Amino acid sequence: MTRVTTSKLTKPRGGSKALPPRGGVSRVALKGGWYAVGFLAPLGILYSVYFLFSFGILGVVSTQRVGLTFRNAVDVGFQNFVLVAGDPAFQGALMNTIAFAAFSVAVSLSLGFILAMMLASGIRMRRAFYTIFLLPSLIPMSLFATVFGRMLETRDGAINEFLRAIGLGFAAQDWLGDPTAAYVAVGVIITYAIGLPIMYYSTDVAQVQASVMESATLDGASVWQIYRIMLFPLLRTTHITVILSVVLGSFRAFDIIYFSTAGQPGGRTDITGTYIYKATLGLDRIGYAAAASILVLLVALAFSVVQIIVRRKAL
């Protein structure tokens, strides 16, 4: 079999109406392409300005010691990166971000999935449950986290007051003073913020053909078996979407932590977002904060790459 390259092609019969050689582009297609370029250009320019330019600035600033006015910058090379990477507070914040992301994924794939299936199965008071679980995702997270943070107060907080009211005063905790209790508190707020995964599952489960479910029911499959053996595997692309959105969302969870625990106790619940925010508060620390941002960005990109590879294998 000989491969014919376009360079060896003679002029095709049929003149201009003949199809172009494989790999070529027709005028119509080319014209259509320009239309597409025309439509996409504004978005492309916007993207360039807001993202590429920002990343460029971030990259330049990360190699400097400079303040918010960007005056009198001193070139320090990669020193900022070395200092950030060696900071125990940054390492702890990064580990927390990953740990909270893992917890979010576990909660979303288990509780989120189960709740979505229950809501999709026509459970009574479905709207009320949707409201309860989706509300935190529909209101500003900073507002939600602020209210939750107030509830965590040791003496007069709603959580401890409630525990005392129902005779469980012994379970009242110093939520912001004890590391274990603080992690539990963060876990609770993360759990309560799984509205989006529930929406993903609710939307995709509607795409599953009813005939498949009916067949399984006729074959005597229990509800649990239908969930475990059929629905869970059928929704694997949704799982991947949920995992990616939750993991990347964890890198943007500044408001959840900042307004609820503020990193307490002793910075032990800080995440990368709160770490970077605090880093900008000092004099001439914008370069340092930029270096921290880039390191976090690289970690987040690594997660995205892994997700893309896994997704390709799954499809």
Add this chain to the structure above:
Amino acid sequence: MQLKRIGLAVGAFVAVAALVAGCSQAPESNDGTTEITYWTWFPPQSTLDAAIAAFEAENPDITVTLKTFEGADYQKQLPLALSGGQAVDVAGVQISAMTNSVKDYLDPAEDWAADFLPTINSTMVDQTKDIASDGVLYSVPMGSIGSPVMYYNADILDSLDLEVPETATEWKVAVDAISEAMPEVTPVVFLGDVYWQEEMLFAIAEQTSPGLSDDIIGGDGSWDQAGIVDGLKAYKSLFDDGIVGTDVLSLTGTRPNELFGQGLAAFYIDGSWNNSLLSASYREENDIAVADVGATTVPLVDGGQPAIRALAEGGLAIPTESEHKEEAARFIEFMVSSAGADVWAKDLILVPSLTGYELSDSVLESDAAVAGFAAATAAISAPTSNRDSQQDFLNTVEGNAILDVLRGTTTAEEAAATMQSEWTSGRYPHGSDQ
């Protein structure tokens, strides 16, 4: 024909030039007055409005456009605005936190304040100069603030026949009596926020080691010196002895203020910017359900002398890019004069910088308020250190290290060693490193 073309060209050029000049100038009101823009984060909006109204009444040829910000946000907004060429004629400057981040965009105060600078408290002027890394005065301070000050519910103390505590021993007696008689009242409240822990630590440590903060933050002293270790232990002893509960450390934001204002706390420790609490009219206007409030310094824990860190605050500056510097200088001169201070000093937030200025007798009504304000003012006038902080270090390392000691997670020695190790890590440039 040639002449006509030249004439047209010149005419067009003049028209365009006039248009460009008009566009580049700051706005001028239709009634012929000059409009100046004033950015600041304090005093409260109502006070600023009153002060501006008083100024405009005295200076009908100038109108002031005010833009206010939340304090922490302002530390970012002003530098960005000035670097972006935003039209700001008068800039409020947080002297400790912001001077060095904006000074490159400000005119030295000697250029525009020479006429009235001699009337300003020289100590406050020197403090403002010393904050700047180049030792130049970039803003004129409206006054001075200090912290911590301990406000107390005078009614609670009177009802239990308690004296204002001067030592931790007396404080403990008062706290026990309050806890027994009023279980719903939290005896002592203050902020559990990270940044506030520095204020508390130095207030207690400097009772026996005055100048400690200046030595470390303003000098070459180390964080692991004996004064800090002893201060950490003394601070923790307040919790160990039951004077303060660890539950107080979960109070953040406005919560301590709310509890005190609702009569649910007997002692409230915060900065002198809360001196407004001493004013009966202020309490009435703000629905604060406490009939009488007094103030004192934090009681002595391990002997020594009362301590407070204070600094000139409320700097007023003129950006280099301002096109109305003469009008801006007139406004600043008014704000720091007795006419301006009469409007804003009633808030009691600042001890005014005008030499010899005395607060009107009508502002403070009770004996506790008069004595409290005098005590706070005296302490601020003779501080044990400048109220200076390194924000990045405080928010990431120092505050958390102090909180860990208070909660028993680490020892005072370990916390001091951690602070010193991070202080010299290169992550937090300070002193000659900056």
